Amino acid sequence: MIRITLRLPDDVHARLAAQAETDRRSLNSEIVHLLEVALAAVETEDESL
Helix, strand or coil, rough: CCCCCCCCCCHHHHHHHHHHCCCCCHHHHHHHHHHHHHHHHHHHHHHCC
16 A cells, blocks of 8 residues: 555545545545546546547
8 A cells, every 4th residue: 555645625625524424434535435436437438439
């Protein structure tokens, strides 16, 4: 696992934190989940070309 420092605008952080709470995940887990979903969508889009 790689550790990174990520700078987020305050409003994006607030939205992520709220979604993480709704989904009962940590903020880190929510960010990883959303990135995985986005990457899967890109891969699916690329395969359909």
